[in-house]
Amino acid sequence: MNFKISSWAIRKPIFTIVLFIVLTVIGTLSFQRLPINADPSVSFPIVTVSVAQSGASPDEMEKSVTTRIENALAGMTGVRHITSTITDGASSTTVEFALGTDIDKSVNDVRNTIAQIRSNLPQSITEPVVERLDTEGGALINYVVQAPNMSPAELSWFIDDTVSRELLAVRGVQQVTRIGGAKREIHVALKPERLNALGITAEQVNAQLAQTNANIPAGRTISNAQEQSIRVLNSAQTLQQLADTPISLGSGRFVKLSELAAVRDSSEQVRDRARLNGKEVIGFNVLRSKGSSDTVVAEGVAQAVAKLAAENPDVKISIVHNSVENTRENYRVTMNTLLEGALLTVLVVMLFLRNWRATLVAALALPLSVLPTFFVMQLLGYTLNSITLLAIMLVIGILVDDAIVEIENIEQHLHMGKRPFQAAIDASDAIGLAVVAISGTIIAVFLPVSFISGVVGQYFSQFGVTVSAAVAASLLVARMVTPLLAAYILKPLPHTQKQPAHETPAKANGKILSLYLKLLDTALHWRKTTLAAGLGILLLSALMVPLLPTGFVPQSDIGKSTVSITLPPSSTLSQTDEKLQQIAIQLRRHKEVVNVYAEAGSSGEVYKGTLLVSLVPAKERELSQKEMEAKMRQDLAQFADIRFSFQNDFAQRDVSIVLTGSDPKALTQAAHTLKAQMQKIGSIANVQLNEPLQKPELQVKLRQEEAARLGITPASVGNLLRIATVGDLESASAKFNLPDRQIPIRVLLNDVAKNDIEAIKRLAVPTAQGGSVPLASVADITLSQGSASLERFDRARRIAVEADLAPGRTIGEVLAEIDTLPVWKSLPAGVRKAETGDAEFMTEMFEQFALAMGFGIMMVLVVLILLFADFLQPLTILVALPLSIGGAVAGLLLTGSALDLASVIGILMLMGIVTKNSILLVDFVIEKRRHGIARQEALLQAGKERSRPIIMTTLAMVAGMVPAVFAGGSGDGFRAVMAITVISGLIASTLLSLVFVPVVYTLMDDLRGWLTPKLGRLTSVTQQDRDAAELPDQ
DSSP states (O other): OOOHHHHHHSSSHHHHHHHHHHHHHHHHHHHHSBOOOOOOOOOEEEEEEEEOOOOOOHHHHHIIIHHHHHHHHHHHHTTTEEEEEETTTTEEEEEETTTOOHHHHHHHHHHHHHHOOOGSOTTTTTOOOEEEEOOOOSSSSEEEEOOOTEEEEEEHHIIIIIIIHHHHTTTTTEEEEEEEEEEEEEHHHOHHHHHHHHHHOOOHHHHHHHHOOEEEEEEEEEETTTTEEEEOOOSSSSSHHHHEEEEEEETTTTHHHHHHHEEEEOOOOOOOOEEETTEEEEHHHHHHHHHHHHHHHHHHHHHHHHHHHHOOTTTEEEEEEEEHHHHHHHHHHEEEEEEEHHHHHHHHHHHHHHHHHHHHHHHHHHHHHHHHHHHHHHHHHHOOOOHHHHHHHHHHHHHHHHHHHHHHHHEEEEEEEHHHHHHHHHHHHHHHHHHHHHHHHHHHHHHHHHTOHHHHHHHHHHHHHHHHHHHHHHHHHHIIIHHHHHHHHHHOOOOOGGGOOOGSSSGGGGGGHHHHHHHHHHHHHHHHHHHHHHHHHHHHHHHHHSSOOBBBSOOOSSSSEEEEEEOOTTHHHHHHHHHHHHHHHHTSSSTTEEEEEEEEESGOTEEEEEEEEEEOOOOGGGHHHHHHHHHHHHHHTTTTTOEEEETTTTTTSSEEEEEESSSSHHHHHHHHHHHHHHTTTTOOOEEEOOOEEEEEEEEEOOOOHHHHHHTEEEEEHHHHHHHHHHHHHGSSEEEOOOOOOOOEEEEEEEEETOOOHHHHHHHHETTTTSEEGGGGTEEEEEEEEEEEEEEEEESEEEEEEEEEEEETTOOOOOOOHHHHHHGGOOOTTOOOOOOOOHHHHHHHHHHHHHHHHHHHHHHHHHHHHHHHOSSSSSHHHHHHHHHHHHHHHHHHHTTTBBBBBHHHHHHHHHHHHTHHHHHHHHHHHHHHHHHTHHHHHHHHHHHHHHHHHHHHHHHHHHHHHHHHHOOOOOOOOHHHHHHHHHHHHHHHHHHHHHHHHHHHHHHHHHHHHHHHHHHHHHHOHHHHHHHHHOOOOO
């Protein structure tokens, strides 16, 4: 098979020049427009259903709301997991659909399903809110706002209105969430003694206000030939007017509202509080939409915030943490590494070729291959993220490979006395098959991998397509541009250097080459011994694989630690805030800590808090982030009555073992047993049980006979108590009109009465006869306990046993230790272990990796068979694959790295590039034997002539990746592991394949000689038949 595209490009240079000028310009423009993000845009079809029922306990909401919603959603097509979190008065159900599901259709289906069961849900709940997850990743930037001249309510409205309006106008900003502060409300603080004296209830006062304090549209009329709308106006314009609102007592009697309650301009009950280094602030987080650029959004947000600061000089807006800085640093480091790799690659070429013209021709392959890749990335909607940048960085060495092979072969023809123009034509046509085969195998490995399903498949996809596009562009450059430039730029050699390379004495090529040729000759003579040695190396490689720890994603140092704090559920917001302040003071004593941002009241639960600990940049501290967290863990362990945990990059604990079951008692028992056994494992720390905690609650039980006689129902008592203690739902409350908005009028008991159990017992309950009786006369009120919060997974109760990884340990080896615990042999009936989080992703990763490896190798074999028109010698070329595994494993073991996503991608990359050496050797031998040279001599000549380009291309690839091993930045762990895998595997494969591939070639050739006559008996077709068929018709 011969490829004449190179000679055509040399003879007709205009098309090639114009083509690559266009590709270079388009690629440059695409590079400037590509968004820069931290990670690939992995789209998870997730829909949430949120329901609120003021005052409802988690246990009650689970039975009456959550389970009904879960059962209705479970039968939907494509549902992968259903997760629910139930807290005091709120239920949130998250439905995760299979990847690839149409999210818009899923949202509509969920909304329709909820609408169908709405009548089965309690009437006192708010309307269920169905929405899809539109944000991507966590908070992009965390801000805090301080304004000495504003009250908390005024500052909260400033954030909710002015700041949100300005930031949501920035392209790419999806959501702005406020932390701390409180909304403005009008409080009607009822006096229970006046209510009892006048015989009216809190519920009746609230209902009258909602009905009377309103402006009602009342139709339209035509008067004086003009259409006019009709409105009934009865809304109070001032607090005094509201206080003077008459409240009917029945029988024609009424009193002013001010006689029943104190009316004041106030704010909602504070359920969360934020502090920065101990000073109370109100914070807000900015989240970006899917598909938008981290850096572009951050720049737009920075401009908007600067504008807000200029327009409001009394307001100070400060950044607590900016995750975009890590993205920018990662981008800068990667681009620097890429340039350093390119420079080292060119330097290697220069050292070997010792000709600046030839080096220039090879070096131009880099930009001409990379720039078109950016164009392909933009067409496919990719971003410049950690994965695609890694792909480009690691492929730098590969991109110049084809050019090196071409230019090296052209030099061989120059030594034969040819002029550059003819040498370029002859050499490029001669080497064409090998160059196409090298690039074809890499593309054959990565392009099919791009279509793997699953979460990990979306990472492989962007990596695979980027590599394939770059290699395809490199192939185009090598076949068209490199020969063209060589033909017109290279100079003919002086007469003294015109000598065929294969006739040059071995000693002139150096002692190393002489030793190699002697080793190759010995290996070919002692083929069985060589083969046994190769099998021994493969066996040793296989034995080393189990020694590798396994993980999911290498740990990164982002300079930020997130600590979740949980106090006893009975704790108040003030107690949580005080405890967080004490912890923050302790943590700020470390010199590595820049500031501590504390949020008390996380997720609406006042007994929970979060600490955001910002560290100095990694290069300015001796301890890594993981080591700092181990140090901070010792400080946190000194505080009694708290439960704490560090969250990883995915906002989860490092280790999370989830148990599910329908029997809460059996589930709790199994979880406690698992916790006790996990605490004995030395590779984890801070083992905690994430079980439902009990909190005190006031339980009201009606005396059924007395309540039935008076016509009092649990619903009416529940509504009365809810309105008296926390107020009615905002949607059902009366509204007070401000010039720019409406705020709710919240009717409830005054602060003293609503926290007094005796006052609650004396509350008047309306009867069916029109009167009222004290609550204590129809109900027993007792103190008891109930769940503070509940978690469910796939329609069953969920308890997680969680822990932090010890420094230097990986999730894979820890999970392997946990799987050997005795608890799994005696789990109670109905209790099972659920795979979630990193464990699930890691299992999926290795399954998809095995599939990708098998499919990739098959595609490589197919490509080689088609190119070489042979079934046996492509097997010789594949010998390089297993030879590289031992080197990769050894490199990972020596550096203490794990078999994780980074190393898996590196191994997959090896499968594509290590066949290069075999292809160059086998292609040369086949060509020489076609010209009548004996097998042994052809193999030795292949070793002599092809060893130079093989070593050159290997060193060029290694040089391109070496900077990635030593580069810093937040993504250094991922980059280094991947580079180490490729470098060590490539070196091992190159050294071994130079000896073993020729030996395997002879074995395959002997096998062909044995099989050919036997297979020939099965057909009547002879060589004469084939020759005759190829002759033109006479």
